[in-house]
């Protein structure tokens with residue numbers, strides 16, 4: 001199988017793709033749903049419901065304000081129990097709508113396919129759907145698809161790499177819905193006038209590559225022409241699915257420091273995002289459910305499930321034979337880039353793609369020792385950064401040095417921490433360094 005060139009650096013963590021071959025199960029048995037009003041980058045939504053209000057599936061319950069926000073919809077039918085503020089796992093206070101589900105999943109009357117006939121109506125529909133990038137970052141998709149004046153996109157890149165250990169939710173998406181994935185890609189190409197699309201999948205998922213190629217062949221037989229979409233098996237190397245790495249691997253184009261994919265003519269969407277687009281255009285049902293991988297030594301039944309957004313994490317864990325209270329560590333996301341939860345009264349959000357539950361042994365934090373200047377972190381960094389310099393600049397809160405060593409280019413992939421024999425907390429320290437730079441910038445702007 002032909003492989004494109006690859007980026008420098010990167011690591012080979014154990015894949016642990018234990019749930020590859022288990023079809024996704026739909027879970028509906030949730031009595032209590034908690035929907036946060038902030039599930040995207042950008043300002044939080046304003047609740048449009050109050051305690052005692054009846055709600056239905058797909059009904060808007062959070063109104064978006066500003067270009068970087070998307071509305072939030074109810075994922076169940078039932079009664080709003082409260083609208084309150086809670087402390088999220090990030091430590092921030094967030095407004096949440098708690099709903100008692102009636103278990104009926106009655107659809108809201110207003111659900112209907114959106115009227116889309118050009119780029120503007122398409123982008124409006126995508127915003128109304130509440131869609132954020134489903135690969136993990138939570139960036140509103142309509143904003144990502146809005147190509148700035150003076151720029152053009154000549155390639156749509158679909159990220160199906162799924163390089164994070166354990167997670168197989170995108171793989172299941174490919175295996176179970178290849179037709180809607182290709183349909184979603186064609187819709188985006190059509191309304192954004194992008195002439196070609198490339199789908200990147202790590203070569204440890206040959207079935208995903210095969211089913212998508214078969215889908216293209218079916219279209220060719222039916223329409224007598226092959227869509228300008230190509231499916232590429234890529235070297236299995238973490239972080240192949242990082243936007244910058246994927247673009248470089250597929251097109252040989254390098255995004256400049258501080259730049260965006262559109263600066264090199266690319267628009268990048270996750271494979272689950274395009275499948276959602278196809279479904280939404282057909283049905284008008286907003287983003288109210290999420291496919292996630294459940295795995296880790298703390299679960300008896302590793303699996304992929306489709307759950308309502310807002311399902312409480314302990315309930316989801318219980319389904320897979322785990323106990324949130326007894327777990328040593330719960331990670332929202334993958335084992336390389338996910339966030340360890342420090343509280344359990346939290347729920348599944350739109351861009352959540354996995355919950356990993358581990359026992360106390362795996363939760364032990366290794367003891368940091370002195371840097372031995374081995375250079376492994378530098379070799380592993382896919383962004384050509386100097387993690388060890390950034391670490392020391394961060395610990396010294398030296399903003400000038402952090403900028404000199406391009407701290408904001410760090411994609412927080414964790415490769416440096418993964419290879420460090422001294423167990424230095426590099427990515428955590430670099431993340432803190434970014435915070436110092438942002439703070440200094442905002443102080444400067446306020447002068």
Ligand code: SF4
Nearest residue numbers: 381410411413414416
């Ligand atoms: S976390 Fe940042 S510094 Fe470390 S390897 Fe990844 S990009 Fe490089």
Ligand code: SF4
Nearest residue numbers: 371372374375377420
């Ligand atoms: S890998 Fe760890 S020990 Fe080696 S240079 Fe980097 S920080 Fe130092």
